[in-house]
Amino acid sequence: MKLQDLQSMTLEELEEMMSILGEKSFRAKQVFQWLHKHHITKMDEMKNIPHGLRCQLEKIAPLCTLELLQKYESKKDGTTKYLFTLSDHNIIECVLMKYHHGNTVCISSQVGCRMGCQFCASTLEGLIRHLTPGEMLAQVYEIQKDIGERISNIVIMGSGEPLDNFASTIVFIKNITSPLGLTIGQRHITISTCGLVPQMRQLALLQYQITLAVSLHAPNDEIRKKIMPIAKKYSFEELLEACSYYIEQTNRRITFEYALIEGCNDQEEHAKELGQKLKGLLCHINLIPMNEIAERSYKGSSLLHAQHFQAVLQKQGIPVTIRRTLGEDIAAACGQLRRGYLLKQKS
Ligand code: SAH
Numbered sequence: 001m002k003l004q005d006l007q008s009m010t011l012e013e014l015e016e017m018m019s020i021l022g023e024k025s026f027r028a029k030q031v032f033q034w035l036h037k038h039h040i041t042k043m044d045e046m047k048n049i050p051h052g053l054r055c056q057l058e059k060i061a062p063l064c065t066l067e068l069l070q071k072y073e074s075k076k077d078g079t080t081k082y083l084f085t086l087s088d089h090n091i092i093e094c095v096l097m098k099y100h101h102g103n104t105v106c107i108s109s110q111v112g113c114r115m116g117c118q119f120c121a122s123t124l125e126g127l128i129r130h131l132t133p134g135e136m137l138a139q140v141y142e143i144q145k146d147i148g149e150r151i152s153n154i155v156i157m158g159s160g161e162p163l164d165n166f167a168s169t170i171v172f173i174k175n176i177t178s179p180l181g182l183t184i185g186q187r188h189i190t191i192s193t194c195g196l197v198p199q200m201r202q203l204a205l206l207q208y209q210i211t212l213a214v215s216l217h218a219p220n221d222e223i224r225k226k227i228m229p230i231a232k233k234y235s236f237e238e239l240l241e242a243c244s245y246y247i248e249q250t251n252r253r254i255t256f257e258y259a260l261i262e263g264c265n266d267q268e269e270h271a272k273e274l275g276q277k278l279k280g281l282l283c284h285i286n287l288i289p290m291n292e293i294a295e296r297s298y299k300g301s302s303l304l305h306a307q308h309f310q311a312v313l314q315k316q317g318i319p320v321t322i323r324r325t326l327g328e329d330i331a332a333a334c335g336q337l338r339r340g341y342l343l344k345q346k347s
Contacts (some may be wrong), residue, residue: 004056005064007134009037010174015069017060023053029180031057036181041065061210064134066092066142069275079327086111086135091127094139094158095327102152107139109169116196116229117215121160121293121336131160131231133171140176154184157192157213163199173208176330186210192257197234200242204249212246213255213286214239218265219273227264240277247282259290260301260309271309275316285313285320291336 009017014028027049034046043054043063066084069091073080080096092347095106113120114127136156143152154176156162162169169191176184192213203212216239218224225229234242243254256278260266278285287310290300301309306322313320327336 004061004132005134006031006061007064007137007175008132008168008171009061010171011178011180021053021056021309027053032178032180035063036137036141036175036178039145064138066135066138068142068146069089071146074327074329076231076329077327081327082139082146084139084142085324086131092131092135092139092159094143096143096147097327099153103147103149104155104157105140105143105151106157107136108158108160109136109156109162109165113160114164115161117194117217118227119217119261119290119293119296119298121295127160127164130165130168133175136168136172137175140182144182151182152184153188153190155190155192155213157190161194161196162191163193163196163203163307166202167200170206171292173210190255194228194230195234195239195242197238197242198229201245204242204246207250207289209252211252211255212250213257215257215259216274216285217257217259217261219270219277223265223270227261236277240281243281243283252282254281256285258285258287260287260306261290262299262301262305264291264298266301266305266309268308268312271312272316275313275318279316279320283319285318286323287320288323288325291325 008311011028011032014032015025018025031046032049034040040046041063043058046054064087066086068082069085071080078098082094082096084092085093086092092108092111094108097104097106099217108131110130111128112125113123114206116123140151140154156169173186175188176182177186186209190211190213191216194215200212218231221231221236224236246252247254250321287306289303289306290298291299292298310320310322334343
């Protein structure tokens, strides 16, 4: 038996493993707390676990550790971007944002991404691999250790499509919300998806109280297909149906993300069409002038333009805000996270 990493196991799985190993079941709780409350990075730090069991664990499931490679602090707004090296030498990025209501960490769910959104840097080289739940958790733990303050909010909005890595994302939620771990409330977690309809429905059935953010970025199929390949797989209508289903199951309001791209999706007629389509849905729209990335020629709309777009939606009774862009000067803003570089694994 060789598992991906120890932090990727739920408490139930640890209990099952202890039983297979002939250990008392309370050992599972002890191990879980060392991992998810104390964030140890060496097996030897588990002081109340017998040496023999620690050695066995080492063989079955090694600890997931991230190595801090770089840290960039924004001079504008206090946002910090972290680059971590994974055990296979891939590099991931995540971002810490300090708000007055608490510290928020934006984590990555994959190395790269295969969704192909035209305006996003994370997808330029495609998907390299999924992250394990342990690697997703360790991003939060390492940043909390680094700043010596509690992380209270998580957004899964970094590189990758979390619903394309569904199983890891679910274990991440289970472990980060556990009372034996960081005890982050479900309402303090946001998952952002480009709109994977079957997985959205699957998530709805779990009835978590997390926030689901859906990257819409267009008022219709025609425009959406131009900038988001996923729109060719699931129509606008199917996506909105899945959103209604999600709301029905969870009673949670959906957040729609809408990056305003000059001359593409930012015209008054687009705002009107969007308002009509979303009328009556329990939702909120976050407008964000698109952050520019070097490899693409798309331009973000001006703030003035965004304000006009917002006003048109407001007139139709749709709750809408313009999101403040954070971390732009360190390429840590939405859509600017990318895979650093890949070093060949030493054999
Ligand atoms: N795959 C997920 C989460 C990662 S992207 C998703 O698609 O939702 C996080 C958010 O940033 C998404 O809303 C995404 O559409 C948005 N985004 C990507 N590139 C952007 C850019 N250049 N400017 C503004 N927002 C962008």
